[in-house]
Every structure is written in C-alpha cells, then in structure tokens.
Amino acid sequence: MWVDTAFFYFFALMTLAGGVLTVTRRSAVHSAISLILSLIGVAGLFLLQKAEFLFAVQIVLYVGGIMVLFLFVIMLVNLDQAARERQFNRQWWLALACVAAVGAEVAYVLYRGAGAFRLGAPAAPVSKMGNTEMVADVLFKQYLLPFEVASVLLLAAVIGSVVMAKKRI
C-alpha cells in the first residue's frame, strides 16, 4: 500500500523535524510548540500501527495535558535571560561524540540484526476484537496489579508536585 508508505514518511518527517527543532530552538516556547508537532507525528504513527486507543491517549494526555503543563511553567518562570545566553553547555562536542557512537551501534544492529531478530512478515491477527477492547481486556485482567500500582504512583506524583511547588508548607 503506497498510501501507508507515504503517511509513514510524512509522520516520520514530522516527528524528527519536531524533535530536532525542540532540541535546537533558543526560545523555550518555540521548543514546546515543536515538541507538540513531534508528539502529533508520533500519534499518527500509532494510528498507522493500528493502536487507535493509544493515538487518542497520546493526543489527549501528551498534547492536551503535559504540553499545557510545560507551557504554564514556561509562563511562570522567567526565561528571557536564559534565551540571551549560550544554549549549549561546554561539553556539547563530547555529547555529540557519545550520541554518534551510540547511533553507529544502533545502526549496525539494525542493519545486521534484521535477520537475527527474525523480523519477517508480521503474524496473523488473532482476534476480531477492537483495539480498545483488547487493551482493556489485557490491562484489567493480566495487568491489574501494575495498574493499581500506577494509580499509587500518580497519587505520589500529585502530592510531590504540590509539595515542591508550594512556597511554604
């Protein structure tokens, strides 16, 4: 299907361009908006991979929740001074060397490992259930305990962020 291929390259370009702009922009607001572009690209890739529930979660939670939180914090703190200073620290060349080394390793593994991992044709679909139904079925049966632990984690995060951001307890 050439439509799938075209959409994959469109969303991949959107994701990578958004990521690069996020890391390189001077202004934090521009970075946040580039990150939103990148997250929407990732959401499109989820849709291409038949993960419709996660597509909705990505849009609602990441773009609608986390990024609004980021923009609020950018508004609360004063970043005018920071935008005028150097954007990268002095060890950026070392970071670039490390990233290039890891990138070379990953590229080698992907190039040579496609056979070793047996990344052949995808398996046949097993059930006729919809995506959300399948996710719910597994999440609330097999992963019920981790699900409850995640709720405790979120409670701890709520309390922690309130304690951290409060001026005096």
Place this chain on the structure above:
Amino acid sequence: MLHPITTTHYLALSAALLLIGTMGVLARRNIVIILMSIELILNAVNINLIAFSNHLRNVNGQVFAIFVITAAVAEAAVGLGILIALFRNKETLQADEIDLLKW
C-alpha cells in the same frame, strides 16, 4: 516506487528520535528543554513498543506503552514542580549554574 514499510523502519525512526532526545538531555543548558527532551526519549520507547506490538500481534506492548505514558506524566509533574522550587531559590534555570553539590 515506494517500498512497503516494515517494522525495521519504525525501529530506525525510534532510534533516531532517541538519539535526538539524548543529545538534548546531554547538551542543552535550559532545564525546561532537558525535560522536553526526556519526553522525546519516552516517545521513542513508545514507538518501539507499538511497532513490536503490531509486528507480533500482541497487545501487551500497548499496555506497556500506557504504563510508560503514566510514568511520563508523573515525571513531568514532579519535574516541573522541582523546577519551580529551583527557580524560586536560585533565580536561574541553567543546568550548569545549579552546582550546590559540586565540589
């Protein structure tokens, strides 16, 4: 002629996004943008999980992606709370100027 998209394409994309995020974490000075780069890294992980979930027709990968998103939400909330507390005390958000524990 366009080639069909395989799981390896998604893995390569995920690796590229991971490297971009790592570069942001290692090289940027602004802590807000370091936190955004961590979000990029977590999204790279999610692309990987979803690609294998689709490849193996196994929905466990998507459930794991939901847990990753939960952890990302918790991390962003606490991280931004710490950031506000830090800005109130130090009046700066440059990662290399916050060196209270540095000898």
